[in-house]
Amino acid sequence: MTVVRMNIRPETPAGKIDRAIYGHFAEHLGRCIYEGIWVGTDSPIPNTDGIRDDVAEALRRLRIPVLRWPGGCFADEYHWQDGIGPAELRPRMINTHWGGTVENNHFGTHEFFRLCELIGAEPYVNGNVGSGTVYEMQQWVEYMTFDGESPMADLRRENGRPEPWKLRYFGVGNENWGCGGNMRPDYYADEYRRYATYVRNYGGNRIYKIACGANAADNNWTEVLMREAARFMDGLSLHYYTLPTGEWHEKGSSTEFDVSGWFNTLERTLFMEELLEKHSAIMDRYDPDRRVGLIVDEWGTWYDVEPGTNPGFLYQQNTLRDALVAGVNLHLFHKHCRRVRMANIAQTVNVLQAMVLTEGERMLLTPTYHVFDMFQVHQDAESIPVDYVSPDYTYEGRTIPQLSVSCSRGADGILNLSLCNLHHAEGATIEATVPGLASAGISGRILTNRELNAHNTFKEPETVKPEPFESYNLQDGSLSVQLPPASVVVLRLG
Numbered sequence: 040m041t042v043v044r045m046n047i048r049p050e051t052p053a054g055k056i057d058r059a060i061y062g063h064f065a066e067h068l069g070r071c072i073y074e075g076i077w078v079g080t081d082s083p084i085p086n087t088d089g090i091r092d093d094v095a096e097a098l099r100r101l102r103i104p105v106l107r108w109p110g111g112c113f114a115d116e117y118h119w120q121d122g123i124g125p126a127e128l129r130p131r132m133i134n135t136h137w138g139g140t141v142e143n144n145h146f147g148t149h150e151f152f153r154l155c156e157l158i159g160a161e162p163y164v165n166g167n168v169g170s171g172t173v174y175e176m177q178q179w180v181e182y183m184t185f186d187g188e189s190p191m192a193d194l195r196r197e198n199g200r201p202e203p204w205k206l207r208y209f210g211v212g213n214e215n216w217g218c219g220g221n222m223r224p225d226y227y228a229d230e231y232r233r234y235a236t237y238v239r240n241y242g243g244n245r246i247y248k249i250a251c252g253a254n255a256a257d258n259n260w261t262e263v264l265m266r267e268a269a270r271f272m273d274g275l276s277l278h279y280y281t282l283p284t285g286e287w288h289e290k291g292s293s294t295e296f297d298v299s300g301w302f303n304t305l306e307r308t309l310f311m312e313e314l315l316e317k318h319s320a321i322m323d324r325y326d327p328d329r330r331v332g333l334i335v336d337e338w339g340t341w342y343d344v345e346p347g348t349n350p351g352f353l354y355q356q357n358t359l360r361d362a363l364v365a366g367v368n369l370h371l372f373h374k375h376c377r378r379v380r381m382a383n384i385a386q387t388v389n390v391l392q393a394m395v396l397t398e399g400e401r402m403l404l405t406p407t408y409h410v411f412d413m414f415q416v417h418q419d420a421e422s423i424p425v426d427y428v429s430p431d432y433t434y435e436g437r438t439i440p441q442l443s444v445s446c447s448r449g450a451d452g453i454l455n456l457s458l459c460n461l462h463h464a465e466g467a468t469i470e471a472t473v474p475g476l477a478s479a480g481i482s483g484r485i486l487t488n489r490e491l492n493a494h495n496t497f498k499e500p501e502t503v504k505p506e507p508f509e510s511y512n513l514q515d516g517s518l519s520v521q522l523p524p525a526s527v528v529v530l531r532l533g
């Protein structure tokens with residue numbers, strides 16, 4: 040088995056891993072909001088104020104730091120006033136992007152803030168630039184955050200919420216280069232400046248304004264936005280999805296794949312590193328002090344939908360491969376934590392790389408959920424450099440690194456070492472030196488399976504779940520770890 044030497048350097052921390060990197064995204068799309076989160080107060084499914092209890096509890100346990108809503112593409116056709124007031128009086132609309140279904144607006148602003156309260160997440164509201172007006176956006180912010188007497192604050196009170204909500208994150212449009220209006224970057228930069236002007240700070244509320252950023256490798260978009268509008272923004276977004284084939288018309292199945300489907304997916308997901316480097320380099324030129332955050336507010340796997348499901352609902356299964364994708368990307372965000380301040384995996388329930396899947400009253404946790412759970416220890420921890428050279432993972436003439444590694448130190452002083460072995464068949468032995476380790480207590484958890492496409496179903500919901508990990512050995516201050524193939528491990532050292 041390949042032996043990999045690692046040197047962990049706690050004495051030179053490399054920045055704080057903002058817990059918002061562990062953020063999520065929930066859109067009015069397919070069965071994410073309706074059924075996945077919102078079942079209504081009359082539902083036989085146990086709920087609190089219409090929000091299903093099983094899902095809320097699972098998300099609360101995950102310590103989700105921030106939740107983005109209502110879209111996505113849906114955000115730029117959402118008119119927030121449709122989603123307030125008595126539910127039976129709310130207008131119905133067509134969700135044109137996602138399956139042409141009827142949206143009854145029963146889940147709106149009040150319900151979203153209630154969800155955030157129940158799961159303990161900070162709200163991130165995405166405003167409508169594509170088909171909304173400046174006035175509408177201004178009024179929404181006033182409705183949510185103004186404390187005094189004003190038409191919108193009074194309307195909020197009439198609707199049962201006397202005090203304003205605390206709202207930090209606000210997105211000024213979504214994918215305005217595409218579904219959010221097909222704009223050119225210079226045009227959007229000007230629109231951004233205009234809309235953002237009226238996104239006001241009321242009372243003590245301070246809004247972190249996020250501009251729509253690039254579609255994957257569109258460096259010119261970042262260049263123009265930074266040049267023309269950086270001083271008016273706090274964050275600039277980036278969207279990148281991992282498709283096994285790289286082709287939108289035939290992306291590949293979530294469960295039916297062979298070794299090449301495994302390898303290609305991991306190779307494509309690693310492209311995130313190049314994206315972070317290139318967009319950060321552009322941002323560095325305009326903002327050397329890194330005031331503006333890079334906000335990766337959509338990322339994750341995107342497969343062909345599950346056979347027999349609505350193509351507009353983006354429902355897909357989630358396997359051990361997704362667990363590796365999650366681990367690798369979270370490690371990249373840690374590595375770039377001085378610029379990447381938030382990331383939001385798409386999407387929380389029943390859509391794309393979800394945390395939980397539901398079917399009627401049943402719910403299951405996906406392998407991706409378990410990685411987010413195991414990695415909780417990294418939230419708000421200090422990133423600790425690890426020197427190592429990864430062995431190559433070569434398949435059909437192409438090579439990627441076999442290992443992805445990250446280390447952090449939490450407020451409790453304990454070091455958290457997470458290790459992903461991307462190789463489908465080969466294990467690795469890690470020999471790590473860490474100052475002061477001789478007297479440390481160690482505990483570990485692992486997520487793995489013999490089958491690369493192992494996943495959880497409603498019949499067998501616990502096929503992939505974290506297990507205690509004990510394949511390590513501490514001798515003379517050096518830690519030796521036997522890492523199985525296709526695995527994610529988290530070790531607590533201290």
Ligand code: AHR
Binds near residue numbers: 110111213385386
């Ligand atoms: O997450 C699904 C969609 O992907 C979002 O609505 C959109 O922003 C992106 O293209």
